[in-house]
Amino acid sequence: MTIKALFSTPSAEPYFKDIELPPPKDHEVTVQLLAVGYNHLAKSRAKGAHYTASKDETIVGIDGVGKVKGTGELVYFVSMEGTYAQELNVPKAAVYPLPANSSEEDVDRVIALANSAFASANAFSNRIGSLPENASVAVLGATGTSGRLAIQVAKNMFGAKTVIGIGRSQTKLDQLKKDEPLLDDVISLEESDEAIISGGKLSDIDVVFDLVWGNSASRVLNAAIKSKKVPHKRLVWVQTGQIGGEKADISPMALRSTNLVIVGSGFGPQPFSEIVKLIKVLVEKLADGTIGKGVPYKPLPFGTADERWNDELGDERVFFKF
Ligand SMILES: NC(=O)c1ccc[n+]([C@@H]2O[C@H](COP(=O)([O-])OP(=O)(O)OC[C@H]3O[C@@H](n4cnc5c(N)ncnc54)[C@H](OP(=O)(O)O)[C@@H]3O)[C@@H](O)[C@H]2O)c1
Incomplete structure:
Protein backbone atom coordinates (compact mmCIF):
# COMPACT_ATOMS: atom_id res chain seq x y z
CA MET A 1 0.00 0.00 0.00
CA THR A 2 1.28 3.51 -0.87
CA ILE A 3 1.34 6.00 2.02
CA LYS A 4 2.53 9.57 2.49
CA ALA A 5 5.21 10.18 5.14
CA LEU A 6 7.31 13.16 6.25
CA PHE A 7 11.06 12.51 6.01
CA SER A 8 14.16 14.40 7.04
CA THR A 9 17.94 14.10 6.99
CA PRO A 10 20.36 16.14 9.13
CA SER A 11 21.01 18.36 6.08
CA ALA A 12 17.49 18.63 4.60
CA GLU A 13 14.29 20.27 5.85
CA PRO A 14 11.41 17.81 6.30
CA TYR A 15 9.74 16.81 3.01
CA PHE A 16 6.76 14.58 2.15
CA LYS A 17 7.34 11.46 0.10
CA ASP A 18 5.21 8.51 -0.96
CA ILE A 19 6.45 5.08 0.17
CA GLU A 20 5.24 1.50 -0.05
CA LEU A 21 4.19 0.11 3.35
CA PRO A 22 4.76 -3.67 3.43
CA PRO A 23 2.25 -5.92 5.23
CA PRO A 24 2.88 -6.10 9.00
CA LYS A 25 5.18 -8.86 10.32
CA ASP A 26 3.88 -11.33 12.91
CA HIS A 27 5.02 -9.18 15.85
CA GLU A 28 3.55 -5.96 14.36
CA VAL A 29 0.20 -4.25 13.91
CA THR A 30 -0.63 -1.64 11.30
CA VAL A 31 -1.68 1.64 12.90
CA GLN A 32 -3.75 4.14 10.92
CA LEU A 33 -2.56 7.48 12.32
CA LEU A 34 -4.97 10.05 13.78
CA ALA A 35 -2.37 12.55 15.02
CA VAL A 36 1.35 12.93 15.71
CA GLY A 37 3.24 14.83 18.41
CA TYR A 38 5.33 17.96 17.80
CA ASN A 39 7.95 18.75 20.41
CA HIS A 40 11.60 19.68 20.98
CA LEU A 41 12.66 16.02 20.74
CA ALA A 42 11.02 15.49 17.32
CA LYS A 43 12.52 18.75 16.05
CA SER A 44 15.99 18.06 17.36
CA ARG A 45 16.00 14.47 16.01
CA ALA A 46 14.85 15.67 12.57
CA LYS A 47 17.93 17.87 12.23
CA GLY A 48 20.22 15.15 13.58
CA ALA A 49 21.04 17.13 16.72
CA HIS A 50 19.69 14.77 19.43
CA TYR A 51 21.73 11.98 21.03
CA THR A 52 19.16 9.47 19.68
CA ALA A 53 19.10 10.93 16.11
CA SER A 54 19.98 9.02 12.94
CA LYS A 55 22.43 10.35 10.35
CA ASP A 56 20.38 8.80 7.52
CA GLU A 57 17.05 9.72 5.96
CA THR A 58 14.32 8.88 8.50
CA ILE A 59 10.63 9.47 8.99
CA VAL A 60 10.10 12.47 11.29
CA GLY A 61 8.45 12.22 14.71
CA ILE A 62 8.65 10.14 17.85
CA ASP A 63 5.04 9.45 18.80
CA GLY A 64 1.55 9.08 17.42
CA VAL A 65 -2.02 8.07 18.18
CA GLY A 66 -4.09 5.97 15.83
CA LYS A 67 -6.39 3.03 15.28
CA VAL A 68 -5.11 -0.51 14.91
CA LYS A 69 -6.25 -1.77 11.51
CA GLY A 70 -8.61 -4.68 11.81
CA THR A 71 -9.60 -4.13 15.46
CA GLY A 72 -10.12 -0.35 15.55
CA GLU A 73 -8.40 -0.21 18.95
CA LEU A 74 -7.23 3.31 19.87
CA VAL A 75 -3.52 3.35 20.72
CA TYR A 76 -0.63 5.67 21.53
CA PHE A 77 2.84 4.60 20.41
CA VAL A 78 6.44 5.78 20.57
CA SER A 79 8.84 4.95 17.75
CA MET A 80 12.39 6.02 17.10
CA GLU A 81 11.80 4.86 13.49
CA GLY A 82 9.51 7.89 13.01
CA THR A 83 5.76 8.44 13.19
CA TYR A 84 4.76 11.14 10.66
CA ALA A 85 2.95 8.86 8.19
CA GLN A 86 -0.59 7.98 7.23
CA GLU A 87 -0.07 4.36 8.33
CA LEU A 88 2.79 2.49 9.97
CA ASN A 89 3.66 -1.02 11.10
CA VAL A 90 4.46 -0.88 14.82
CA PRO A 91 5.65 -3.70 17.12
CA LYS A 92 2.72 -4.95 19.20
CA ALA A 93 4.86 -4.46 22.32
CA ALA A 94 5.22 -0.74 21.54
CA VAL A 95 1.54 0.23 21.38
CA TYR A 96 -0.33 1.46 24.44
CA PRO A 97 -4.13 1.19 24.35
CA LEU A 98 -6.11 4.28 25.30
CA PRO A 99 -9.15 3.73 27.54
CA ALA A 100 -12.02 2.49 25.33
CA ASN A 101 -14.25 5.42 26.34
CA SER A 102 -11.67 8.08 25.37
CA SER A 103 -13.23 11.10 23.65
CA GLU A 104 -11.59 12.99 20.76
CA GLU A 105 -10.56 15.62 23.32
CA ASP A 106 -8.86 12.93 25.45
CA VAL A 107 -7.00 11.57 22.41
CA ASP A 108 -5.85 15.07 21.46
CA ARG A 109 -4.60 15.69 25.01
CA VAL A 110 -2.56 12.49 24.95
CA ILE A 111 -0.77 13.19 21.68
CA ALA A 112 -0.30 16.92 22.29
CA LEU A 113 1.27 16.46 25.72
CA ALA A 114 2.68 12.93 26.13
CA ASN A 115 6.31 13.75 25.39
CA SER A 116 6.22 16.86 27.57
CA SER A 265 16.51 12.07 33.00
CA GLY A 266 15.94 11.07 29.39
CA PHE A 267 16.02 7.91 27.30
CA GLY A 268 19.49 6.77 28.37
CA PRO A 269 19.69 6.29 32.13
CA GLN A 270 17.23 3.43 32.61
CA PRO A 271 16.35 0.21 30.79
CA PHE A 272 13.70 0.68 28.12
CA SER A 273 11.44 -1.73 30.08
CA GLU A 274 11.05 0.97 32.76
CA ILE A 275 10.07 3.52 30.12
CA VAL A 276 7.51 1.11 28.68
CA LYS A 277 5.87 0.67 32.11
CA LEU A 278 5.81 4.41 32.65
CA ILE A 279 4.34 5.31 29.25
CA LYS A 280 1.41 2.95 29.90
CA VAL A 281 0.58 4.82 33.13
CA LEU A 282 1.23 8.21 31.57
CA VAL A 283 -1.18 7.56 28.70
CA GLU A 284 -3.92 6.61 31.18
CA LYS A 285 -3.30 9.70 33.33
CA LEU A 286 -3.36 12.02 30.31
CA ALA A 287 -6.45 10.34 28.84
CA ASP A 288 -8.43 10.59 32.09
CA GLY A 289 -7.31 14.18 32.71
CA THR A 290 -5.34 13.51 35.93
CA ILE A 291 -2.67 15.52 34.16
CA GLY A 292 -2.84 17.85 31.18
CA LYS A 293 -6.04 19.74 31.93
CA GLY A 294 -5.62 23.47 31.37
CA VAL A 295 -2.31 23.11 29.50
CA PRO A 296 -2.78 24.90 26.16
CA TYR A 297 -2.44 23.01 22.86
CA LYS A 298 -3.93 23.14 19.37
CA PRO A 299 -4.06 20.92 16.26
CA LEU A 300 -2.71 21.82 12.82
CA PRO A 301 -3.46 19.80 9.66
CA PHE A 302 -0.99 16.94 9.07
CA GLY A 303 -0.51 18.04 5.44
CA THR A 304 1.01 21.33 6.63
CA ALA A 305 3.72 19.71 8.80
CA ASP A 306 6.46 20.39 6.22
CA GLU A 307 5.74 24.11 5.92
CA ARG A 308 5.07 24.56 9.68
CA TRP A 309 8.13 22.59 10.78
CA ASN A 310 10.29 25.59 11.62
CA ASP A 311 7.58 27.46 13.53
CA GLU A 312 8.59 28.32 17.09
CA LEU A 313 7.03 25.89 19.55
CA GLY A 314 5.42 28.83 21.33
CA ASP A 315 3.23 28.89 24.41
CA GLU A 316 0.48 26.76 22.88
CA ARG A 317 1.75 23.26 22.07
CA VAL A 318 0.93 22.28 18.49
CA PHE A 319 0.30 18.75 17.24
CA PHE A 320 -0.51 17.55 13.71
CA LYS A 321 -3.85 15.89 13.11
CA PHE A 322 -5.23 13.94 10.14
N1 LIG B 1 14.42 14.73 29.09
C1 LIG B 1 13.15 14.60 28.77
O1 LIG B 1 12.55 13.56 29.02
C2 LIG B 1 12.44 15.75 28.11
C3 LIG B 1 11.10 15.62 27.71
C4 LIG B 1 10.44 16.76 27.18
C5 LIG B 1 11.14 17.96 27.02
N2 LIG B 1 12.46 18.02 27.36
C6 LIG B 1 13.24 19.26 27.18
O2 LIG B 1 12.79 20.26 28.09
C7 LIG B 1 12.98 21.56 27.54
C8 LIG B 1 11.69 22.36 27.66
O3 LIG B 1 10.66 21.71 26.94
P1 LIG B 1 9.18 22.33 26.85
O4 LIG B 1 8.37 21.33 26.14
O5 LIG B 1 8.72 22.81 28.17
O6 LIG B 1 9.47 23.60 25.93
P2 LIG B 1 8.67 24.98 25.80
O7 LIG B 1 7.22 24.73 25.97
O8 LIG B 1 9.17 25.57 24.54
O9 LIG B 1 9.16 25.84 27.06
C9 LIG B 1 10.47 26.26 27.20
C10 LIG B 1 10.66 26.78 28.60
O10 LIG B 1 12.03 27.09 28.81
C11 LIG B 1 12.12 28.45 29.25
N3 LIG B 1 13.40 29.01 28.83
C12 LIG B 1 13.92 29.05 27.58
N4 LIG B 1 15.14 29.60 27.62
C13 LIG B 1 15.39 29.93 28.90
C14 LIG B 1 16.48 30.55 29.58
N5 LIG B 1 17.57 30.95 28.93
N6 LIG B 1 16.39 30.72 30.93
C15 LIG B 1 15.28 30.33 31.60
N7 LIG B 1 14.22 29.75 31.02
C16 LIG B 1 14.28 29.55 29.68
C17 LIG B 1 10.92 29.14 28.62
O11 LIG B 1 10.65 30.36 29.27
P3 LIG B 1 9.60 31.43 28.64
O12 LIG B 1 8.23 30.85 28.91
O13 LIG B 1 9.86 32.66 29.41
O14 LIG B 1 9.90 31.54 27.18
C18 LIG B 1 9.88 28.06 28.89
O15 LIG B 1 9.50 28.04 30.24
C19 LIG B 1 13.45 21.33 26.10
O16 LIG B 1 14.86 21.46 26.08
C20 LIG B 1 13.06 19.89 25.81
O17 LIG B 1 13.89 19.30 24.85
C21 LIG B 1 13.11 16.95 27.91
Missing part, protein backbone atom coordinates in the same frame (compact mmCIF):
# COMPACT_ATOMS: atom_id res chain seq x y z
CA ALA A 117 4.63 14.97 30.46
CA PHE A 118 7.19 12.19 30.05
CA ALA A 119 9.93 14.63 31.10
CA SER A 120 8.77 14.93 34.69
CA ALA A 121 7.00 11.57 34.99
CA ASN A 122 10.20 9.74 34.05
CA ALA A 123 12.30 11.94 36.32
CA PHE A 124 10.05 11.37 39.33
CA SER A 125 9.38 7.74 38.57
CA ASN A 126 12.81 6.49 37.58
CA ARG A 127 15.49 9.00 38.52
CA ILE A 128 15.08 10.61 41.91
CA GLY A 129 14.09 7.74 44.18
CA SER A 130 10.95 8.15 46.23
CA LEU A 131 9.84 11.66 47.09
CA PRO A 132 9.94 12.35 50.84
CA GLU A 133 6.62 12.96 52.57
CA ASN A 134 5.32 16.51 52.14
CA ALA A 135 7.94 17.06 49.46
CA SER A 136 8.70 20.48 48.15
CA VAL A 137 9.55 20.66 44.43
CA ALA A 138 10.82 23.53 42.30
CA VAL A 139 10.33 23.53 38.51
CA LEU A 140 12.87 25.50 36.46
CA GLY A 141 11.20 26.34 33.14
CA ALA A 142 7.73 26.30 34.68
CA THR A 143 6.15 28.55 32.05
CA GLY A 144 6.74 26.06 29.20
CA THR A 145 4.62 23.04 28.31
CA SER A 146 6.81 20.46 30.08
CA GLY A 147 7.16 22.77 33.08
CA ARG A 148 3.43 23.32 33.44
CA LEU A 149 2.90 19.57 33.20
CA ALA A 150 5.64 18.95 35.77
CA ILE A 151 3.62 20.93 38.32
CA GLN A 152 0.63 18.64 37.74
CA VAL A 153 2.75 15.47 37.58
CA ALA A 154 4.54 16.33 40.86
CA LYS A 155 1.28 16.86 42.68
CA ASN A 156 -1.26 14.56 41.00
CA MET A 157 0.98 11.57 40.25
CA PHE A 158 3.70 11.76 42.92
CA GLY A 159 2.04 13.52 45.86
CA ALA A 160 4.30 16.56 46.23
CA LYS A 161 2.96 18.99 48.80
CA THR A 162 4.41 22.22 47.44
CA VAL A 163 5.48 23.24 43.94
CA ILE A 164 7.33 26.44 43.16
CA GLY A 165 7.58 27.55 39.53
CA ILE A 166 10.79 29.26 38.40
CA GLY A 167 10.92 31.22 35.13
CA ARG A 168 12.66 34.04 33.37
CA SER A 169 9.56 36.20 32.89
CA GLN A 170 7.68 37.70 35.83
CA THR A 171 4.72 38.46 33.54
CA LYS A 172 4.45 34.84 32.42
CA LEU A 173 4.82 33.59 35.98
CA ASP A 174 2.01 35.90 37.13
CA GLN A 175 -0.20 34.48 34.39
CA LEU A 176 0.78 30.92 35.28
CA LYS A 177 -0.19 31.55 38.90
CA LYS A 178 -3.66 32.56 37.71
CA ASP A 179 -4.00 29.62 35.29
CA GLU A 180 -2.52 26.74 37.30
CA PRO A 181 -4.25 26.13 40.63
CA LEU A 182 -1.68 23.49 41.69
CA LEU A 183 1.17 26.04 41.65
CA ASP A 184 1.96 27.33 45.15
CA ASP A 185 4.52 30.03 44.50
CA VAL A 186 6.88 31.44 41.88
CA ILE A 187 10.44 32.73 41.63
CA SER A 188 11.36 35.08 38.82
CA LEU A 189 14.87 35.06 37.39
CA GLU A 190 14.36 38.78 36.80
CA GLU A 191 15.12 39.08 40.53
CA SER A 192 18.76 39.33 41.66
CA ASP A 193 20.44 36.26 43.14
CA GLU A 194 20.58 38.03 46.51
CA ALA A 195 16.83 38.66 46.40
CA ILE A 196 16.13 35.02 45.51
CA ILE A 197 18.30 33.80 48.38
CA SER A 198 16.93 36.22 50.95
CA GLY A 199 13.38 35.44 49.80
CA GLY A 200 13.99 31.98 51.33
CA LYS A 201 11.65 30.11 48.95
CA LEU A 202 14.36 27.57 48.08
CA SER A 203 15.47 26.94 51.67
CA ASP A 204 13.65 23.63 52.12
CA ILE A 205 13.40 22.27 48.56
CA ASP A 206 13.71 18.49 48.07
CA VAL A 207 13.84 18.40 44.27
CA VAL A 208 14.65 20.87 41.52
CA PHE A 209 13.24 19.68 38.20
CA ASP A 210 15.35 21.48 35.59
CA LEU A 211 14.28 21.81 31.94
CA VAL A 212 16.62 24.71 31.19
CA TRP A 213 20.30 24.31 32.25
CA GLY A 214 22.72 27.11 31.22
CA ASN A 215 23.21 30.23 33.31
CA SER A 216 19.67 30.03 34.71
CA ALA A 217 20.45 26.63 36.23
CA SER A 218 23.76 27.89 37.68
CA ARG A 219 21.96 30.76 39.36
CA VAL A 220 19.17 28.62 40.79
CA LEU A 221 21.53 25.89 41.98
CA ASN A 222 23.77 28.41 43.65
CA ALA A 223 20.78 30.13 45.27
CA ALA A 224 19.31 26.82 46.44
CA ILE A 225 22.62 25.80 48.05
CA LYS A 226 23.07 29.18 49.73
CA SER A 227 19.44 29.17 50.94
CA LYS A 228 19.52 25.71 52.51
CA LYS A 229 18.24 25.67 56.09
CA VAL A 230 19.66 22.19 56.77
CA PRO A 231 22.81 21.52 54.66
CA HIS A 232 22.61 17.72 55.05
CA LYS A 233 18.97 17.57 53.90
CA ARG A 234 19.03 15.85 50.52
CA LEU A 235 18.46 18.07 47.50
CA VAL A 236 18.06 16.23 44.20
CA TRP A 237 18.66 18.26 41.06
CA VAL A 238 17.19 16.43 38.09
CA GLN A 239 18.37 17.71 34.70
CA THR A 240 16.05 17.11 31.71
CA GLY A 241 16.51 19.83 29.08
CA GLN A 242 19.06 22.40 27.89
CA ILE A 243 16.94 25.06 26.29
CA GLY A 244 18.83 27.73 28.28
CA GLY A 245 22.32 26.62 27.24
CA GLU A 246 24.70 23.68 27.07
CA LYS A 247 26.95 24.67 29.95
CA ALA A 248 26.29 25.49 33.59
CA ASP A 249 28.85 26.35 36.28
CA ILE A 250 28.57 24.21 39.38
CA SER A 251 30.84 24.96 42.28
CA PRO A 252 32.55 21.83 43.60
CA MET A 253 31.94 23.31 47.05
CA ALA A 254 28.22 22.94 46.45
CA LEU A 255 28.77 19.17 46.24
CA ARG A 256 30.97 18.99 49.33
CA SER A 257 29.20 21.39 51.63
CA THR A 258 25.64 20.12 51.23
CA ASN A 259 23.77 16.92 50.42
CA LEU A 260 23.37 17.66 46.72
CA VAL A 261 22.62 14.89 44.22
CA ILE A 262 22.64 15.70 40.49
CA VAL A 263 21.03 13.26 38.05
CA GLY A 264 19.69 13.45 34.51
